[in-house]
Amino acid sequence: MRNPLDPAALDAAIEDVHRAGVPGLFAEVRDGEEVWRGAAGVADVATGRPVTADMRHRVGSVTKTFVAAAVLRLVEGGRIALDAPIGRYLPELVPGARGEAITVRMLINHTSGLAEFLPYAYPSLKGMPVVADTGPQSLEDHRFTRFDPVELIGMGVAAPAVGTPGGAPGVYSNTNYLLLARLLEEVTGTEAERHITREVIERAGLRDTTFPTGPHIEGPHSRLYEAWFGMIDPPRDHSVCDMSYAGPAASLISTVADLNRFYRLLLAGEIVSPSSLARMRRVGPVISQDGRPIDYGLGLHPMEGAEPGAFWGHGGTVWGGGTLAMIRADGERQMAVAVNLQRWNRIDSSGRPTPHPVDDALARFHRLALYG
Template sequence: MRKPLDPAQLNAALENVHRAGMPGLFAEVRDGDQLWSGAAGVADVDTGRPVTADMRHRVGSITKTFTTAAVLQQVESGLIGLDLPIGRYLPGLVPGERGKAITVRMLINHTSGLAEYLPYAYPSLKSFPDLADTGPQSLDDHRFTRFHRTELIEMGVTAPAAGTPGGTPGVYSNTNYLLLGELLEQVTGTTAERYITQNVIERAGLDDTELPAGTCIDGPHSQHYEAWFGMIDPPRDYSVFDMSWVGPAASLISTVSDLNRFFRLLLAGEIVSPSSLAQMQRTVPVVSQEMKTIGYGLGLYPMEAPGRDTFWGHGGSAWGAGALAMIRADGKRQMAVAVNLQRWNGLDASGRPQPHPIDEALAALYRVAMYG
């Protein structure tokens, strides 16, 4: 049974995450006309500067929902065929039989079979997601590296395939979304970043959301602390970072308020059409980067509690920054949370992440936020 928002409960749950080891976090929860926002902890561990609920933040792969919306707008206009092969549009990037077999839909829902380029762009992550054989050195080496999207795509396309086109479970891969960025550029005649900005971000009235061109976050923001499973101790700030390594896959900067507004408008059919939204909510099994099989749609995935409601949304991670946004299927109750520490779990002898008090505290926050 759902209960009205309880500010005292929400503030306590937020503080519990901070006490569990999260330097700082902030959130906004909505239930119809009710609104709560809050923050706990610090934005800078050295100065003690506090986090505030209106801070701008890197939201990682939540970017994928924005990129998907842009592609589906072009599907609606007839310039992109959702089930047409990517080789029809980008034969030079995905040549031969693979280009004929991989459809636009397969890119969006991660069933293309294309490998993740990340281990090839960041050599010390060569075994990712085999965490025991990775290290953080490449993060420092590439803090100011400007990647070109096509060179990253080539790394993913020429790497050993992660699966067969259309096969399930699919394998989550940022290569797919860099290709979608190139597809948008091909059919619109402008950059993917400009198209998404004009037709998704501005269309939704998101004043504090952007796809950054530089390395810095403009406006009030937290530092972004990366621990890389205890290998960076103390965790290091990566809030200044060239995000060309992910572009339209994971480079978005936003606020919790803007994220809630975006997902509210999306589920109301105001970003893409209701029929496109229905396509977004058709899920297939996909193996995530955490090596868990989830149901993944087109830039959206469901988050369900047994016997309870279904929430749609997306999570995201950048170096040192994480975010999660979810909204109930009826569009009434929703939550967006941002945290300023990533990969806080230690690893066991086999390289598997171990439970941490932060995990339990975040799960409790989500329960309070969505159900009271």
Template sequence: MDHARLDAALDAVHRAGVPGVFAEVRAGDEVWCGAAGVADVETGHPVTAGLRHRVGSVTKTFTAAAVLRQVEAGRIGLDTPIGHYLPSLVPGDRGQTITVRMLIDHTSGLAEYLPYAYPSLKAFPDLASTTPDSLDDHRFTRFDPVELIALGFGAPPVGPPGVYSNTNYLLLGQLIEHVTGGSAEECITRDVIDRAGLRHTGFPTGTHVEGPHSKLYESWFGMIDPPRDYSVFDMSWVGPSASLISTVADLNRFFKALLAGEIVSSASLAEMRRTVRIVSQEGKLIDYGLGLHPVESTEFWGHGGTVWGGGTLAAASADGRRQFAIAVNAQRWNRLDESGRPQPHPIDAALAALYREAMSWDTVTNR
């Protein structure tokens, strides 16, 4: 690794406007850790590479791995209709045609519940008109996943192709609970987090991030100015879809173990890497597997995630030689144009350059 180039790329993200950015890159036994900027804009307290962080939808890889562990145990059929297990949550024809696999790879056709949550539950930002009206009002609101699933199920079906939807992963959480008799969080912790030997990763037990962490600054496309801290938040609105807390070091350990076949079997890992074309939350066509997707190319596999005020991307090379995890304490910094589309921002280019540098091979191997 070129440590100087990684340092420069990390600093560029901070200079482009992110209050704090921290990362870890591993290549064999070599480890680079970096941090630039502040964890608190008021006190100026610096970020460090060891901070705990809300990792958003990176949680989906953990949840998918836990489901596949149950598949291996014979408790779940990957191509069994979800209505076989949860007929009350997914009744009728859709319950008989949507399989467990379709939930994991987002080809179920079940709509995202978030755009419907504001008018129905008077909660969350009104995503349909992109305003941040209720973020503060619902910091401490505890949501019932069954209610949220019903919103997604009751909305008009989407696709094909598949469309990325948190409704799918809330259903997977209910499926895990149904077949194990315990909570999804308990199962994911036992079968995935503990199996990977992660010491600083877990689901929140309240509204705070326990341990050293950064504040999380949400801009909501320039509508919150200056950006506001949302590190204190009840994450029941996403549950096993996006509520996990981790560190960049733990994420690297996890993805290395996963791609090495140490979390799920080699057969299950092959299923995870079988991709289909879906529409991302940003409206782009992407290739997506079972809670896992190629990052830039099929040499690296991982997942990204966002929460109010924070973002994460973590991935590992398929050959196990390199891993990287990058976290930022800001989100939705782009302004919107007249059509409501996010406009490019210098942070976007700086982050893309950091990702490329994190995935760069050394000159000795000429890769």
């Protein structure tokens, strides 16, 4: 049964998230041809400049769906074999028996067993995933560091393995997607960002979606406030930041409208073929970055809190910013939401993040957006 959009209820729900503690957030919700766009709060806590629904935003790991789509388009063209070992393409980056055991598919669905490089690039995060054993100092130390992606991959490959290739559960790791970016470059002879732009972003007609060319976000945008679990108080603006620490794994800049358009076209079979889309939606167990078990496919996963398989999409975080994009399997109902605060939960005596009113307010907004 169709539940039409309720603009007044959506306005109230997004305002509740702001009142719960997020400085500013904005979203677009669609039901068929019906569209609601809304925003609440401020883009700059110092000036009171309001957020607007058309702002550009760092969308973090939502980028991974774009990378996966670019790889699958090359699979369709016969230029990449999904179950070929990555060592066949990049023997210098994943050498020896390990390179022969890890396939392209395992990189896309996070079952490679390769560790996350971030705790090695950011020394104060070495305690991950135990939040209480981390600190935020490296975020500031490396605000303008230009990381070499080959060095970052090397950190992940050299670190102790987090699983066996193809084993279950997999473990979410940005190392996988930096390798996929190098794979795109090896096969096409083109910079990964340029190839993804041409084959995915432009193909989808996304006018406000780009990879960064420097530390600043071009166009109207919000500041991004990082709290690092209460260890940065008040939260510090990290909107100006060199995103080479994430590279093509998580550095994309977009809008909520563009994200909704992208996922709508993806599920309609207009970005990759229907058979590739079916592969993307074939899931297995993966441990997320915050230690939760999730199901994950090829750069796409069923979203928590929805009926099993009813909604698909991806979330993403950067220092200070968060994004979530979800679409119903039939392509009719969808939501993209962006927030300008991250890691708002504080730590309890056992070292675990404590519940925060923002969590409940966001969950209520998501339910209203998706189910009416």
